[in-house]
Amino acid sequence: MYISDETIDRFVKEDVPYIDLTTLVLEIGERKGKIKFFSREDAVLCGIEEAVKIFNKLNINVIKTRTSGSIIKKNEIFLEGEGTAENLHTAWKISQNILDYSSGIATKTKTLxxxxxxxxxxxxxxxxxxxxxxxxxxxxxxxxxxxxxxxxxxxxxxxxxxxxxxxxxxxxxxxxxxxxxxxxxxxxxxxxxxxxxxxxxxxxxxxxxxxxxxxxxxxxxxxxxxxxxxxxxxxxxxxxxxxxxxxxxxxxxxxxxxxxxxxxxxxxxxxxxxxxxxxx
Missing domain, CATH: 3.20.20.70 (Aldolase class I)
Known part of the structure; x- marks a missing residue:
């Protein structure tokens, strides 16, 4: 299913209207790091393509990913990327919220x-x-x-x-x-x-x-x-x-x-x- 860049941009702008103030005042924004997403329970994964789009927009290099509809196991890492601390922290909650919500619906749908x-x-x-x-x-x-x-x-x-x-x-x-x-x-x-x-x-x-x-x-x-x-x-x-x-x-x-x-x-x-x- 196609979800437009305009929608993805709106998600990002909603959460970060100007700056990431915390990362800025800590002066860690340019440091390099790695981000990993995993589930604390078995689930049907959904929203992963949107998270990857967010990564791409923020110049986060995608190391590992799955596809929506995949069955993921508890503690399985399904999305991984590398980038600056500023961009990783910007992507974090937006991506997590999409994955939480979408995977919840997908998992319940599969149960039914x-x-x-x-x-x-x-x-x-x-x-x-x-x-x-x-x-x-x-x-x-x-x-x-x-x-x-x-x-x-x-x-x-x-x-x-x-x-x-x-x-x-x-x-x-x-x-x-x-x-x-x-x-x-x-x-x-x-x-x-x-x-x-x-x-x-x-x-x-x-x-x-x-x-x-x-x-x-x-x-x-x-x-x-x-x-x-x-x-x-x-x-x-x-x-x-x-x-x-x-x-x-x-x-x-x-x-x-x-x-x-x-x-x-x-x-x-x-x-x-x-x-x-x-x-x-």
């Missing part, structure tokens, strides 16, 4: 994906657009590194009809009246509708909708709904969303749905990434 794929490898784990503002690029990259996919990258790319849309159409019946026309406008895309009960789902299923997203439906009820809907239209796409996390995702994976939608990975515990900076 593994749980689901142990039950059904054909179910995808996809993430909502409810990411923390300002973190979208890093969080989406981390989801992909962990084996998941983004559900919607934004309003411009998919058609997902919510109750809030239906309120302007007169409900499900109003949507059905214009469904054929709606689909003709976006013939290369799927039209998905979020539903909360079987009655609406059946009505839409019988009238040509491409997919249904069940929101906040208990997994036992969802399974019964899926079985009924598959008898009406075996090829309809069925997704489940709302409150799905590592504690219940395996139950949802047993319902026969095509995809599980989750927000939980965006609030993953950061991985405990550590750093050593030493002089030559």
């Amino acid at each position: 994906v593994d749980k689901v794929h142990n039950i059904n490898p054909n179910i995808s784990v996809i993430t909502t657009r409810k990411n923390i503002p300002g973190t979208k690029e890093l969080s989406i990259k981390a989801v992909i590194a962990g084996g998941g996919f983004p559900h919607r990258l934004g309003l411009s790319e998919t058609i997902l009809i919510f109750k809030q849309h239906l309120n302007f159409l007169g409900g499900i019946n109003g949507l059905i009246e214009i469904l054929r026309k709606t689909k003709s406008k976006v013939c290369e895309k799927k039209v998905i509708v979020e539903v909360e009960d079987l009655e609406d789902a059946l009505l839409l299923c019988k009238n040509g909708v491409d997919g249904l997203q069940f929101d906040k439906i208990p997994y036992d009820i969802l399974k019964k709904n899926v079985d009924i809907l598959r008898t009406v239209n075996p090829s309809i796409i069925i997704l489940a969303a709302g409150g799905i996390n590592e504690n219940n995702i395996e139950y949802y994976a047993q319902t026969g749905i095509d995809s599980i939608v989750t927000t939980s990975v965006y609030y993953a515990k950061p991985i405990d990434i550590s750093c050593k900076i030493e002089p030559f």
Whole structure:
């Protein structure tokens, strides 16, 4: 995933708006040293390419690196570089924060994906657009590194009809009246509708909708709904969303749905990434 130099520059400028005052007053800025990053726990690594970009911008010579999506072991050194003390200290916390946050999301995503794929490898784990503002690029990259996919990258790319849309159409019946026309406008895309009960789902299923997203439906009820809907239209796409996390995702994976939608990975515990900076 491409993250622009402009974004990287913003990260650096945010943390070092003018100077590194501590390094300056200690008069150690021009001394040569080495920086090493390692994890205090097993993890799925993510954010490494962004850390390397920071190194390059600060004239830190990269000695060792891995790639996002790599499995790293506790105490394994995965990034190492050489440069001046001033530049090493500038790169330190910015890189560490990116690695902490991104690797946390990637690791949690992989945990969910593994749980689901142990039950059904054909179910995808996809993430909502409810990411923390300002973190979208890093969080989406981390989801992909962990084996998941983004559900919607934004309003411009998919058609997902919510109750809030239906309120302007007169409900499900109003949507059905214009469904054929709606689909003709976006013939290369799927039209998905979020539903909360079987009655609406059946009505839409019988009238040509491409997919249904069940929101906040208990997994036992969802399974019964899926079985009924598959008898009406075996090829309809069925997704489940709302409150799905590592504690219940395996139950949802047993319902026969095509995809599980989750927000939980965006609030993953950061991985405990550590750093050593030493002089030559």
